Amino acid sequence: MGHHCCSKQRVKRGLWSPEEDDKLSTHITNHGHVSWSSVPKLAGLQRCGKSCRLRWINYLRPDLKRGSFTEEEERTIVEVHRILGNRWAQIAKHLPGRTDNEVKNFWNSCIKKKLLAQGFDPNTHNLLLSHKNKSKSKTKTKTKTANHHRFPPNSNSLVFSDDHHQLPSDTNSELQNNTINFECNTADYNTQMHNINNAPTTDYQFLGTSSLNISNSVSNNDVNLCDGYIIDENSIWSTTRSLENFEQPTQTTQVGGADYNYDASLFDMLSISYGFEDCPSTTILPSSSSQMYGDMEQFAWCEGNNFQCGSYVL
DNA sequence: AAGCACTGCAACCGCCACCAT
DNA sequence: TATGGTGGCGGTTGCAGTGCT
Structure with missing residues (x-):
């Protein structure tokens, strides 16, 4: 009709x-x-x-922004697209004054080409196969990668508990300045994006080195805890890419559910919110007494005595 | 200068969801 | 419950502008 x-x-x-x-x-x-x-x-x-x-x-509409997209807007589009896919109207909500049509056109005419030129599949944000093969021998290659669908079907957003997440300041000398903004107001993902894009780097980084144990029971090709590094084809670990002073892992000792030593600019919350859809049984156990659990609809993260949890909104 | 190919973007199309009747 | 009207969305198209030969 x-x-x-x-x-x-x-x-x-x-x-x-x-x-x-x-x-x-x-x-x-x-x-x-x-x-x-x-x-x-x-x-x-x-x-x-x-x-x-x-x-x-x-x-x-009088509130429309005119002119070229800024680098920050471009970063935002890529980040949100990584999570939401081609949901242009949702993506546009993260860019005040921009329309879904504008974002879509910008993606198709510009960003898509950039990602392809950099060797990333613009649909999945994963490395293209040809580039994967090239980098296979380089264990420390810094890459971008992501799942195609970030949220469970029908979910609108991610909700975190409202407590500000802080690591215990006196429990681990390796961790300094380690406030992690784990805060995201209910259904206001934009807030989280804004915080991450604008916050001082140290707000989102562990400084020092942390050893991780990644126990991954769903070790298939699409398992993808977060975005960031490819350790091998099956085990992907990550941190945020958007932060400055982002450092590569200092050491990768073993692949496939074993220990990894990282220069731990580890847990950016944006990254943590990724990927659980495809790895419901994944548990991450950093040796610094941190734990994170993930499943399809709920996840939680322990740091010392602090406990955070969140869930998808269905 | 002319013709052609390419590009970016405004606008359209088709579909779906929701609501009122 | 079925139907029609409407808003909203993502995919696609068509055209004007630009660059290249």
């Missing part, structure tokens, strides 16, 4: 003229819109309501 308003004859199509823009802007500004299907008639336009809506949302 088509749209009622679009089935009427004498509906103009194609690019909007300045006069049409003016009519639509004036009408919406003065009267708002109760029903888009009634807007063309009331505004004196020979367009269908759907076209009016699109024109207003994508071009005439």
Whole structure:
């Protein structure tokens, strides 16, 4: 069934003229819109309501940001796309003043090509096979990788408990300045993104070295705890890439559920929120008495005596 | 200068979900 | 419950602008 308003004859199509823009802007500004299907008639336009809506949302709305995307916006798009996939409307919500159409066009015309040029599959954010083979012999290669679907089907967002997560300051001398912003207001993922993009680096890093034990019971190709390093084809471990002073693992001792020694710029929360969908039985046990559990709908993380938990919103 | 290929982006199309009747 | 109207979304198209030969 088509749209009622679009089935009427004498509906103009194609690019909007300045006069049409003016009519639509004036009408919406003065009267708002109760029903888009009634807007063309009331505004004196020979367009269908759907076209009016699109024109207003994508071009005439006063709160739209104009001009090129900034590097920060680009980073945000890549990060959120890594999590959400082609959910342009959701991605656009992280970019005030940008529309889903704009983000989609930018992705298709620019970011996609950049990722491909860098050897990443723009759909999955994984290394393309050809690049994987090239880097296979390099155990410390820094890469980006991610799952295709970050959230369980029908989930809208990720929710963390509201407590600010802090490592016990006196329990491990290797960890300093180790406040991790684990905070994310309910259903406000944007807050989390903003915090991570703007926070001082030390807010999100462990300084020093931590030894990890990765116990991974779902060791198949798509197991992907977070994003970051490829240790081998089957075991992927990670941290955030967006932070400055991001350091590579100092040592990789063994592959496949054994110990890893990392220069631990480890647990960025954004990364931790990734990947549980595909590794429901994964447990991560850093030797510094930290634990994290993940499953499809819930996860939790212990650091010393502090305990954090969160869940997906279904 | 002309013709062609490529690119970016505005707009459209088709589908789905939701709501009112 | 079925149906129709509508809003919203992602995929796709078409065209104007640009660059290359």
